[in-house]
Amino acid sequence: MVETAPLKPTADPTSGHTVSRYDRELAKLRGIILRMGEHVIEQTQAAVAALVDGDESQAFRVLDREPQIDYLSLDADEEVFRVIARRQPTAVDLRIVLALSKIAGDVERAGDKTARIARQALELRQMEKPAEPLTEAMREAFRRLDEKACCMFERGIEAVATFDVTQSLTIFEDEPALYAASHEARQQLGEQNPPDLIPRQTICLLTSAHALERIGNHAANIAEQVIYVALGQDIRYRNREILIETLRHRGY
Amino acid sequence: MSTTVEAMGQRVGAMSAAELSSRPDSRATVGDVTVANPRMVCREVDVWYGSKQAIKGVSLDIGKNEVVSMIGPSGCGKSTFLRCLNRMNDTIDGCRVEGSIQLDGQDIYDKGLDPVPLRAQVGMVFQKPNPFPKSIYENVAYGPRIHGLTNNKAELDALVEASLRKAGLWNEVKDRLDQPGTGLSGGQQQRLCIARTIAVSPEVILMDEPCSALDPIATAIVEELIDELRANYSIAIVTHSMQQAARVSQRTAYFHMGDLIEVGETNEIFTNPRHKLTEDYITGRFG
Amino acid sequence: MNKPSSAGAPPRRAIDIVNASLKRRYARERRFRLIGLTAVVMGLLFVALLFADIIGKGHTAFQQTYIQLPLTFDAGLIDPKGTRDPETLRSANYNALIRAALRDVYPDVTERRDIRALGSMFSVGAPSQLRDRILANPDLIGTTQEVWLLADDDIDMLIKGYIDRDLPESERRVKDRTVEWVERLEAEGRIEKRFNTIFFTHGTSREPELAGIAGALMGTFYTLVLTLLLSFPIGVGAAVYLEEFAPRNRWTDLIEVNINNLAAVPSVIFGLLGLAVFIGLFGVPRSTPLVASLVLSLMTLPIMIIASRAALKSVPPSIREAALGVGASPLQTQFHHVLPLAMPGMLTGAIIGMAHALGETAPLLMIGMIAFIVDIPSGFTDAATVLPVQIFLWADSPERAFVERTSAAIMVLLAFLILMNLAAVLLRRRFERRW
Numbered sequence: 001m002v003e004t005a006p007l008k009p010t011a012d013p014t015s016g017h018t019v020s021r022y023d024r025e026l027a028k029l030r031g032i033i034l035r036m037g038e039h040v041i042e043q044t045q046a047a048v049a050a051l052v053d054g055d056e057s058q059a060f061r062v063l064d065r066e067p068q069i070d071y072l073s074l075d076a077d078e079e080v081f082r083v084i085a086r087r088q089p090t091a092v093d094l095r096i097v098l099a100l101s102k103i104a105g106d107v108e109r110a111g112d113k114t115a116r117i118a119r120q121a122l123e124l125r126q127m128e129k130p131a132e133p134l135t136e137a138m139r140e141a142f143r144r145l146d147e148k149a150c151c152m153f154e155r156g157i158e159a160v161a162t163f164d165v166t167q168s169l170t171i172f173e174d175e176p177a178l179y180a181a182s183h184e185a186r187q188q189l190g191e192q193n194p195p196d197l198i199p200r201q202t203i204c205l206l207t208s209a210h211a212l213e214r215i216g217n218h219a220a221n222i223a224e225q226v227i228y229v230a231l232g233q234d235i236r237y238r239n240r241e242i243l244i245e246t247l248r249h250r251g252y
Numbered sequence: 253m254s255t256t257v258e259a260m261g262q263r264v265g266a267m268s269a270a271e272l273s274s275r276p277d278s279r280a281t282v283g284d285v286t287v288a289n290p291r292m293v294c295r296e297v298d299v300w301y302g303s304k305q306a307i308k309g310v311s312l313d314i315g316k317n318e319v320v321s322m323i324g325p326s327g328c329g330k331s332t333f334l335r336c337l338n339r340m341n342d343t344i345d346g347c348r349v350e351g352s353i354q355l356d357g358q359d360i361y362d363k364g365l366d367p368v369p370l371r372a373q374v375g376m377v378f379q380k381p382n383p384f385p386k387s388i389y390e391n392v393a394y395g396p397r398i399h400g401l402t403n404n405k406a407e408l409d410a411l412v413e414a415s416l417r418k419a420g421l422w423n424e425v426k427d428r429l430d431q432p433g434t435g436l437s438g439g440q441q442q443r444l445c446i447a448r449t450i451a452v453s454p455e456v457i458l459m460d461e462p463c464s465a466l467d468p469i470a471t472a473i474v475e476e477l478i479d480e481l482r483a484n485y486s487i488a489i490v491t492h493s494m495q496q497a498a499r500v501s502q503r504t505a506y507f508h509m510g511d512l513i514e515v516g517e518t519n520e521i522f523t524n525p526r527h528k529l530t531e532d533y534i535t536g537r538f539g
Numbered sequence: 540m541n542k543p544s545s546a547g548a549p550p551r552r553a554i555d556i557v558n559a560s561l562k563r564r565y566a567r568e569r570r571f572r573l574i575g576l577t578a579v580v581m582g583l584l585f586v587a588l589l590f591a592d593i594i595g596k597g598h599t600a601f602q603q604t605y606i607q608l609p610l611t612f613d614a615g616l617i618d619p620k621g622t623r624d625p626e627t628l629r630s631a632n633y634n635a636l637i638r639a640a641l642r643d644v645y646p647d648v649t650e651r652r653d654i655r656a657l658g659s660m661f662s663v664g665a666p667s668q669l670r671d672r673i674l675a676n677p678d679l680i681g682t683t684q685e686v687w688l689l690a691d692d693d694i695d696m697l698i699k700g701y702i703d704r705d706l707p708e709s710e711r712r713v714k715d716r717t718v719e720w721v722e723r724l725e726a727e728g729r730i731e732k733r734f735n736t737i738f739f740t741h742g743t744s745r746e747p748e749l750a751g752i753a754g755a756l757m758g759t760f761y762t763l764v765l766t767l768l769l770s771f772p773i774g775v776g777a778a779v780y781l782e783e784f785a786p787r788n789r790w791t792d793l794i795e796v797n798i799n800n801l802a803a804v805p806s807v808i809f810g811l812l813g814l815a816v817f818i819g820l821f822g823v824p825r826s827t828p829l830v831a832s833l834v835l836s837l838m839t840l841p842i843m844i845i846a847s848r849a850a851l852k853s854v855p856p857s858i859r860e861a862a863l864g865v866g867a868s869p870l871q872t873q874f875h876h877v878l879p880l881a882m883p884g885m886l887t888g889a890i891i892g893m894a895h896a897l898g899e900t901a902p903l904l905m906i907g908m909i910a911f912i913v914d915i916p917s918g919f920t921d922a923a924t925v926l927p928v929q930i931f932l933w934a935d936s937p938e939r940a941f942v943e944r945t946s947a948a949i950m951v952l953l954a955f956l957i958l959m960n961l962a963a964v965l966l967r968r969r970f971e972r973r974w
Contacts, residue, residue, distance in 0.1 A: 017536050018536050018538060022536065087536075089535070090498070090534045091522060232526075340860070371863060371865070371866040378860055382861040398866065448865055
């Protein structure tokens with residue numbers, strides 16, 4: 001008799017094609033994105049180090065390496081075109097290709113954000129007054145925000161590696177914490193407004209905090225795409241709490 | 253972003269529990285087999301060739317003015333099912349059909365029903381273009397003539413012309429109606445067969461891999477024609493080309509080893525099939 | 540790729556192995572072709588031998604020896620009363636005319652035995668030859684004409700060289716005196732060979748010079764026409780039913796096996812069947828084309844059915860589907876589409892079946908076709924014989940002159956067979972390109 005099993009979750013939806021080249025092409029596309037993601041995580045950490053600890057060399061390193069992510073995103077786009085033109089993907093393959101294309105965009109923009117933080121770090125210290133613009137409380141707030149954003153992004157990339165719904169859900173669950181950390185950092189800047197910071201420096205710090213929050217948002221976008229691939233449901237713009245509850249209820 | 257999430261609260265109804273319910277794993281057909289205004293209604297159709305069951309409890313509606321495509325690996329029973337719809341299987345020895353197949357509310361396997369007029373109502377286009385070895389005119393005129401659809405030569409001429417026009421062949425053959433139909437190109441022959449089928453004013457047209465013997469251009473022309481014919485006929489098409497099913501049909505049915513696995517809107521089937529077998533087949537993981 | 544792993548030995552590429560075996564393969568192919576060619580050549584050789592033998596023996600039968608005689612149509616002998624009454628003319632003693640003429644030409648022959656020998660130089664048909672002339676033209680009565688009279692078969696054989704003039708008289712059918720006369724006639728130019736119209740216009744006869752194949756040909760014609768009329772519709776009908784309509788079950792399987800077996804039944808059995816059933820049971824007159832065609836129909840039916848079914852099978856099923864698909868009934872499908880396409884094949888089968896029937900002898904011997912029938916039949920119920928039986932009869936006759944007539948009749952039969960097979964080939968060529 002016909003052995004039929006539920007479609008999801010599969011071990012790896014990109015494998016098992018009759019044409020094994022197809023599998024390899026999809027794996028290659030995914031590999032490019034995973035590499036981009038790793039770069040972004042490294043860059044974020046380096047950029048935040050530059051911002052918080054005033055390590056200029058880190059900031060220059062981030063700016064130097066930023067184009068690598070752009071080049072990889074070009075590679076990813078090319079691979080997407082190639083797969084569509086050659087294989088005319090359908091169903092899960094189509095979703096994978098479309099999702100990976102969008103994920104590549106998100107990762108690439110997250111990479112831009114790291115460059116933005118690095119630039120803010122350099123600018124922050126160009127003004128000679130005061131010697132150290134950041135208070136310890138502010139540093140702490142930025143580290144927390146960075147940790148949250150990085151953690152989400154890392155899990156986002158991991159979720160891409162296996163199209164893991166459960167992993168994606170933890171990202172959604174972390175969103176409130178991200179917003180809280182972001183709020184905390186801004187509050188530090190607004191309420192305790194250090195008198196020795198010139199407005200320009202305040203803007204730099206605000207921009208950086210916003211960029212870190214955006215990196216976390218990109219991670220959530222990636223998670224949305226992962227769920228789209230895995231479940232075939234476009235869950236963007238839906239109420240996150242109810243979504244999480246529903247999916248948890250279904251055993252993810 | 254946080255405000256956006258809050259604002260989306262009202263949209264929650266858009267995702268129902270059913271939508272996210274666990275994926276089916278039984279042989280029961282996934283998806284809605286019914287349509288709002290059906291032309292043909294098949295319920296629990298079983299087909300046996302001798303002791304071998306070729307179709308297992310298939311239920312499927314064919315709606316008015318829609319193209320239903322049937323896909324599946326070779327030997328999955330899609331052609332067999334198609335040929336049940338105009339009792340073409342009657343000609344095969346040892347073939348037994350059970351269940352109910354209705355055309356406009358009339359059971360076509362009713363004891364008293366004559367399959368000959370049924371086949372005029374449910375026309376068929378075959379895999380290999382099979383014009384009669386007669387003139388183009390005779391090919392189209394044959395059906396109306398044996399059914400007595402026209403009263404005189406002028407009416408027959410008009411019907412032949414109308415049928416050839418509907419099949420998009422008139423301009424290509426109007427100057428050589430007396431030449432043999434077998435002398436046309438493959439694509440033209442297939443359109444001649446379609447013209448021959450629509451000449452007897454069927455309600456449903458069955459197509460059994462109509463483009464498998466045609467080149468891509470001829471295929472495109474026939475697909476365009478299928479889309480035009482949808483305005484007046486119900487069409488069921490069996491095809492091996494998933495792209496073709498995706499292009500021409502509104503609904504798609506996936507058959508696997510005699511079971512109807514999944515039925516759904518073609519858009520849905522080709523972007524997000526709900527059954528693993530369907531997904532595996534259309535993404536090229538087996539078959 | 541798979542590499543040869545045998546240590547030490549240099550790696551052999553597949554192409555080397557292929558090349559090594561290539562020579563042997565080609566040699567085997569050449570041998571096979573040679574054997575086939577030999578078989579074909581042998582076959583052709585035997586056919587050529589057969590033809591050469593038959594034509595060599597038979598071609599002389601198309602000529603017949605005539606002897607010229609100055610003959611007085613004596614009114615006293617033919618029409619003593621001068622009434623010119625056809626009845627009188629018909630019953631006159633024409634033999635006496637010939638005898639009188641011989642007396643005039645050979646006045647030195649007086650002995651009774653010699654006079655008879657002289658007379659026997661002419662065919663027993665010679666007087667009727669004269670009668671026919673007189674009946675056609677009564678004005679000849681009273682005149683003297685140089686007439687060409689049919690020679691006896693012995694003289695004919697002598698002229699054609701089949702009787703050796705050097706043999707001692709006792710071993711020869713023609714006596715020395717007769718040879719002498721013939722040589723004299725030859726020297727005088729009074730002996731001539733003419734085209735043998737009698738062979739084509741007369742029925743058979745005890746006298747070879749008067750024997751013809753017209754009766755057998757007409758008998759064959761009537762028999763074959765009736766056989767075709769009987770077996771073709773029945774054969775086609777049976778084939779269509781069995782192939783297209785009959786359900787597949789044990790009965791149809793049995794019928795099928797039996798049809799195939801019937802095609803292999805020795806034909807003489809059909810003759811016995813015809814004798815028992817048609818003649819014995821139904822009282823059909825024996826020795827007639829009617830009963831012959833009934834028997835031959837039985838015999839050709841299996842061939843016809845098998846050929847027709849093969850023709851039906853070769854019609855692509857897509858045509859049937861197409862017809863059924865537009866709503867033609869099964870019968871319409873058959874008659875409008877399948878039969879027209881199968882017809883060339885069926886006709887070919889019919890012609891081959893007819894050719895088979897044309898050459899058949901054994902069953903006809905059983906139903907009295909072997910009777911000696913001189914008259915040319917004029918209908919299906921006249922006693923008749925057919926060509927192969929005629930050949931059989933002549934081959935059995937002791938007269939030397941029948942040998943060449945047998946061969947000539949065989950030539951005619953072969954000509955008809957070749958014509959029929961040619962027709963079959965042409966029919967196929969003409970119609971088979973239709974789809």
